[in-house]
Amino acid sequence: MIYKNNNGWTKEMVENNKETIFKFAEGYKNILDLGKTEREFVNQGIKLAEYKGFKNAETLEKINPGDKVYYVNRGKNLVLVVVGKDDILSGANYVVSHVDSPRIDLKGNPLYEDLELAYMKTHYYGGIKKYQWASIPLSLHGVVMLASGEKKEIIIGEDDTDPVFTIPDLLPHLAGKYQGDRKTAEVIKGEELQILVGSIPTYVENEDIKENIKYAILEKLNNAYGMIEEDFISAEFQMVPAFKAKDIGLDRSMIGAYGQDDRICGYTSMKAILDIEEIPNRTAICFLADKEETGSNGSTGLQSNYLEYFTGDLISKIKGNYCEMYLKKCLWNSKAMSSDVNAAMDPVFKAVHEEQNAAKLNHGIVVTKYTGARGKAGTNDADAEYVWEIRNLLNTNNIKWQIGELGRVDEGGGGTVAMFLAQYGIRTIDVGPALLAMHAPFEVSSKLDVYETYRAYQAFFHM
Template identity: 70%
Template structure:
């Protein structure tokens, strides 16, 4: 047969494999519910890694084959490494994903009062459709450093007994002049993304208190967490959907949740490396931050952190470490830029080239290039590396497909792949396809989730 035939992964699936897929997704759903911020994801990853024998690399002076170590960068990156049997200068196998997610962040001075309603101002993070974030239950997650230096972790809105927050939309009866004629990107404007946090005024009788409801909110924050208003300046608070991951559809074949992009790849690569024992090449699971805003900053992949921890690994393997060893290692390495693609949406098929678009339930998507407007800002994997990945997937019976992020002139998007390629690391994008990407409730096929996990497992053991 000369043609390549693709088929839905659920077709002719045996009951045992189907059970494995559903069981795996249950663990994933639970992980998503407790890891809605990058800090939470990192903390939970370390907990699971330590249970599997990984140790903090800072406590290790020397490394040898099959040692397991992890690195933490400012609470927002975690790197898990299993040292391989081969010389490290022959390269490593990297699976690199990001766990920052489009969301709302509180502004530095968020709290204000208007019409005796206390509200908090936000700034959106990453590419969102702002109108999707109004009139839904929202939770607050984050950390604050108090005036005395104490670090407090805060989560409000996840427990069944917690209050939630929300952004009130305008009723359709009165929206004709102020909202109905706006373009989609401005149905709700950025400065209108204010969450309600209180309506009862303080009982303190003090003429200097002008905003009595705002003051009452500060009283509650101070009573429970020791916060003062100035402490917002040394805090990182994220506003996220308050609902939990759910099965979607009568057949329960889809997981609907906040944060599939890209925690679906973070979780599957984490689970895969926790099962790696004796790899030929050093296996590295790299959990990154800041992808949704360009991979900037000290925790984004555009930083030099990869040089830092890889240099540390090599120096602990070789007493005669020099910079050329690091360069040679990176240039000889393989990587999967583990990020999601867009599945064809049956309601908006026109934005895709059907012959080059991913489908739900057809397995992991291998994306040779991303970018937009003439492949701008893209890593374009070379044919030799595409063949290597193709062969590994076929040899291991993994369901896979190819895909582009829409038609050529329709739009597009990028991933961290280009930052890995800067070091000469052979890189290609590989992750599942989603529906409703970047919405508060994204959709992923359980079959695709499982095939993504299987892909990362065989990649870590690739010679």
């Protein structure tokens, strides 16, 4: 390889930095367990930000260089800002990641009974291999707005004493004809992703009750949370893996967990800005977005105008006045790291990668000049000058890095939020770590790569 800083776990690093890297990984594992949904991750981020002295920008009339502030958008976006010494119109340094992850959502009318079992119907979110979600323990996370207008946050399945849920698969003895000829994507079909939730009937004597087990489940929800069946319509319930983040390997060098795409970048970028002590020259912004896994749509996705909203508010409170040209100048002069993961090459499945341009675990953060599919469709293709700036930044700070593409040219592909940042004129490039088993319920990262990602974002905030 041609890069001087990506040679993995060197003897020097093991002897001098292993303890620091492993300690950093513990904080990352902890927030993965506490923030399994975008709402939960944002809530954890707010707590950490306030502990570090960040103030809610919406409550302030004036913001000055050195101030540390945050913005929250509908509980699903978090923006952390450290105001720099330079004029805000000269641009800011954005690190933008997403904190939504593939999962199983409940439908608006999910609960039913059949064969004396209670199930809930679902609709999966994001790109998943559906068969991976069958026959594993799942926990229920979400919020519900009750008929009264009261908001309830619900988590079932994370405490050791909690029950869990599951999607039963078909036993191999009977699956030969029914599933045997299905393509991989349809071994389990979307409508077959149904959650088993109970089997004991109610003993309330009422001739109007036709489904005794379904009614018993509704009784439990009503007793615990005040829910009625209609409240499912005004709820956001997500089924996620019930297991916790774990060390992988006899050497504990890797992390296995749900939601590392892209909370690995969410955590490292958030930690990097929270740890800023000296006022940077350029304003540093960490933006945790939502809805990337479904196209960045909606009012909390990158295709909304929320980036314009909070940047405009920031400009007006720093300068004391505002005009549209101020916002355009600031954005056009800004730089960004679209912080998202790449695919680490698996020795078992080498054929889908082009090895010379594939990312590898333990080789540091991955610089991805372009993503997209086929003929670079649906991507931001960073210009050579900006790629050089990032390359020089990483080399100067002795950060382990590598380049990477998302598979062979016609093998598949994927996208990030980079192109939505670039449309404002923000110079943007994808920079994030590589994962094995991306989008699976249990993704794999390297502790070394996690730490080098944190260091890269630290350096960028001070660029």
